[in-house]
Amino acid sequence: MKFNILIFFSVLLASCAPGQDEIVVYSSRAEHLIAPLFERFERETGTQVTWVTDKEGPLLQRLKSEDAQTPADLLLTVDAGNLWLAQQQGLLQPVDSARLATNIPAHLRDPAGHWYGLSVRARTIAYNTDQVDPANLSTYAALAEPRWQGRLCLRTSKKVYNQSLVAMMIAELGEQPTEAIVRGWVTNLAAPVFSSDTKVLEAIAAGQCDVGVVNTYYFGRLQRDNPDIPVALYWPDQQGSGVHVNVSGAGVVANADNVDGATRLLEWLSEANAQADFAGLNLEYPVNDGVDVAPAVAAWGEFKSNVINVSRAGELQADAVRLMDRAGYR
Ligand code: FE
Secondary structure (H helix, E strand, C coil): CCCCHHHHHHHHHHCCCCCCCCEEEEECCCHHHHHHHHHHHHHHHCCCEEEEECCHHHHHHHHHHHHHHCCCCEEEEECHHHHHHHHHCCCEECCCCHHHHHHCCHHHECCCCCCEEEEEEEEEEEEECCCCCHHHCCCCHHHHCHHHCCCEECECCCCHHHHHHHHHHHHHHCHHHHHHHHHHHHHHECCCCECCHHHHHHHHHCCCCCEEEEEHHHHHHHHHHCCCCCEEEECCCCCCCCEEEEEEEEEEECCCCCHHHHHHHHHHHHCHHHHHHHHHCCCCEECCCCCCCCHHHHCCCCCCECCCCCHHHHHCHHHHHHHHHHCCCC
């Protein structure tokens, strides 16, 4: 349910008396991906969860302007770049939890505990199965080679997913090698950059381009609707540092009234019991190693993922944006 702010506050007031331990979540993760989980948490624990969904920009702005008056206890969003930004703006507080430390691998959470990854999203190479022999694919960097001239499709550099990808390449390869690669990508573009991963995949399926870089769950959605789509996923950098991964995740709000409740909800979401749905509803990968991936996701095969701490994507985001601008990646 998407509340406007007035309705939201009146709901809060109305529910204030009995629901002292209510937990309020601000979420940029879509309604249909979180509602079933929160409803289950309510049934299992008796604690009421109220949520507001919006894009991350407006949510961060709202947290800032509400300051100490904010009703929010937990911020749930996508991409380590966004979580890192919220932390930088002082909107999150550190949480120290043995359960979170056990359930979530160290590279998928803030080292200081301001935020924790709850699902893993892999940003990988997609290719047209009629046009490309996957034996000719290898790394993200190799998409800059002349072989791919006029054959590559990319989403806009304005999207945080690509900023995080390039930030992680800077962390690993350094600025100059990364810039050379990004320039090569731009040279190889078959079409102007697209506004979404889905459009990149549709362009690959239509033969407008042969390869692209996308988050796997967008491919999963297309494949679910069209099982015969002539597109497949390729896992790059398997001889090197692995597939670029990012997270959706959450952190306890700096000015939360219900720190205990928010921490309990965060812990609950990291448990095996909730992880299968948290990841599975969006065809993502669980952060909790003890949980199986959804069958449709498992069908894409296993891969080695990059284990650089995803917080580097935030730290190097501004450098990545400048680099992409210099390289002409729009
Ligand atoms: Fe997405």
